[in-house]
Amino acid sequence: MKPLNYAILKHFTKVKEACADDVIEALKKEYGHFKALKKPAVIEAIMTGEANGLLEETRYDLDEKGELRVYYRAHEEGAATINNYIPD
Amino acid sequence: MDNTSSSANATAVAAKKQLSSNFFKKGVTVAILSGMFYGLYTAFMTLGMANGVWADWYGVNNAALSAFVITYMLGALGSALNDTLSALWCIGIAAFKGKLGDYFRTLKTKPGRVMIFAALLGGPIASTAYVVALQMAGSIVIPITALCPAIGAIMARILFKQKLTPRMLLGIAICFSAALMIGSTSMSADAPPNLLLGICIAFICAFGWGLEGCIAGYGTSMIDYEIGITIRQSTSGLSNLLILVPILAMLAGNIGLAPSLVVQAVTSGPAIIWFVVSGFFAVFAYSLWYKGNSMCGAALGMACNGAYSFWGPFFCWLVLGVFAGMEGWALPPIAWVAAIVMAFGILIIAMNPLDLFRRKEA
Numbered sequence: 001m002k003p004l005n006y007a008i009l010k011h012f013t014k015v016k017e018a019c020a021d022d023v024i025e026a027l028k029k030e031y032g033h034f035k036a037l038k039k040p041a042v043i044e045a046i047m048t049g050e051a052n053g054l055l056e057e058t059r060y061d062l063d064e065k066g067e068l069r070v071y072y073r074a075h076e077e078g079a080a081t082i083n084n085y086i087p088d
Numbered sequence: 089m090d091n092t093s094s095s096a097n098a099t100a101v102a103a104k105k106q107l108s109s110n111f112f113k114k115g116v117t118v119a120i121l122s123g124m125f126y127g128l129y130t131a132f133m134t135l136g137m138a139n140g141v142w143a144d145w146y147g148v149n150n151a152a153l154s155a156f157v158i159t160y161m162l163g164a165l166g167s168a169l170n171d172t173l174s175a176l177w178c179i180g181i182a183a184f185k186g187k188l189g190d191y192f193r194t195l196k197t198k199p200g201r202v203m204i205f206a207a208l209l210g211g212p213i214a215s216t217a218y219v220v221a222l223q224m225a226g227s228i229v230i231p232i233t234a235l236c237p238a239i240g241a242i243m244a245r246i247l248f249k250q251k252l253t254p255r256m257l258l259g260i261a262i263c264f265s266a267a268l269m270i271g272s273t274s275m276s277a278d279a280p281p282n283l284l285l286g287i288c289i290a291f292i293c294a295f296g297w298g299l300e301g302c303i304a305g306y307g308t309s310m311i312d313y314e315i316g317i318t319i320r321q322s323t324s325g326l327s328n329l330l331i332l333v334p335i336l337a338m339l340a341g342n343i344g345l346a347p348s349l350v351v352q353a354v355t356s357g358p359a360i361i362w363f364v365v366s367g368f369f370a371v372f373a374y375s376l377w378y379k380g381n382s383m384c385g386a387a388l389g390m391a392c393n394g395a396y397s398f399w400g401p402f403f404c405w406l407v408l409g410v411f412a413g414m415e416g417w418a419l420p421p422i423a424w425v426a427a428i429v430m431a432f433g434i435l436i437i438a439m440n441p442l443d444l445f446r447r448k449e450a
Contacts, residue, residue: 003190005312006197035186036312045312047111048382052309060104068103085198085310 004034006086008045009054012074013082017058019069020046046072054078111383119380119392126373127399129170131407132366134222137166138414140359141352146223154340157349159282161336163220164212165349168333169360171211172325173367174374178318181371191315199307203319206304211324212332214296217289225286226416228401232290235430237390238263239298255440262433269426301381301390308382317375394431401427 002010007030011023018026020042031037049055055078060070074082136142144150145162153162182188194200221229238260245252308316329350337346354360381389401424409417435441 001193003194003197003312003315005190005310005315006194006199009310043107044111044383048309051111051115051383054309060100062100062103066099068100068107070104070107082310 001030002086004031004036005045007031008042009049009074009082010086010088012049012055012072013079015073017071017073019071021063021069043070049078054082115380115383115389116392118376118383119389122373122376122380123393123396124399125369125376126393126396127401127403128407129366129369129373130222130396130400131403132362132369133166133170133219134404135407135412136169136359136362136366137162137219137223138408138412139362140356142166142356142359157336157340157345159224160216160220161333161340161345161349163223164216164328164332164336165353166363167211167215167219168325168328168350169353169363170325170366170370171215171321172329173363174370175318175321175325175367177368177371178314178321178375182314182318185314187312187315187318190312191318194311194315195319199310200319202307203304203311203316204323206300206307207320207323208327209296209303210300210320212327214293214300215324216328216332217293217296221286221290221293223286224282224289226283228283229286229290229293232287233293233297235263235291235294236297236301237394238433239295240301240390241298243299243302255436259433259436262436263430266426266430266433269422269429301377304378305381308378313375313379313382316378317371320374320378321371394435 004027007027008023011026012018015022015026020039023042023046024037024039027037046055050057050072054074055072056075058071058073060068063069138146141151142162145153145158149158179188179191182191195204218229218233221233241252241256241260304316304320311319333350334343334346337343337349377389377393380392383389405417408414
């Protein structure tokens, strides 16, 4: 089992793009009992990854509840860095 | 596009703008708070090192400690106690937030090892230099240690090929001129005898922290900041306590001095209580520094954190001068001016000041 922050970043190397809800859904099974697996904390972790050049925003819209939903992806260099520091 | 979808689109654009703006504001706030907590931890650690058994060691010296022990070993001991107690606070906070498992898991990984290396640079080396410099020359060394963003920028250029523009070089020059202004106060008649040496040692500290900031920044983009700080403080506290203090005791010619002084310091109630407080503030001084750097970039993060050149002397004056009634904590006016100039220089290094206005408009 990886630390939660690693798992969040690593998720983006496995999918084309994802939003915070997608990440929570994907990690719920393994990390559901983690207090830090909450939407605001996950959004902050993703945006921190973005600020450090690991992830980039792809698009955004409003979900069915009218809440903002931002999608991100790991570009080639970001994915390479993530995979270098966090092997499978 | 019909009216409904265009209004939904406008709402999404506004919400996205709000999200980005909130993230940026939080990053800046966190980085500024880190500088304030830095000043607070400095003041309370210095207060701890002025009370209980420390008052004798640095004062009458009934314990008959040598000059070497008083100058170097006590500095390392103060730093070791502060960081170890801080590590205990960190572990408690991590446990409360359910992050203790991730702490142990992170330790075994590559970013975890990068964090340990950065902690060794910033801990045993820089923190001890900081305490020794503070003891020798007083809070006047704090603005010098605030040169660490400048050193971080240079090291990042050498190690990670990051950019170093003419604007950044100008900022570095401003910082050095401010350091010279502070150095000029050592010429005055009432300067502490070790002022100049203390200032030199403060530069070692600035180097260690600059390097720590540039290396740890690489690790914290992946590690949760609360886990990052727990790794930092436990590495730093334990290596100070179990390696550095005994080495210094050996250099002083009596290895037995290490456990003896540690026990005396830990059991000295009037002193240790202030270390518990300083250790608590140190948690936020460093964790918010890492978090601020990772949220708004190391350049801006370190510039905001660099405001500790004001908060350090400010809280030393407030806690030690006003609250504890100790003399000698008021700074000469030129030091205040130099601190302001230095903070301005740090800002210039870290960012184009015009960006502040551009960001506001965005």
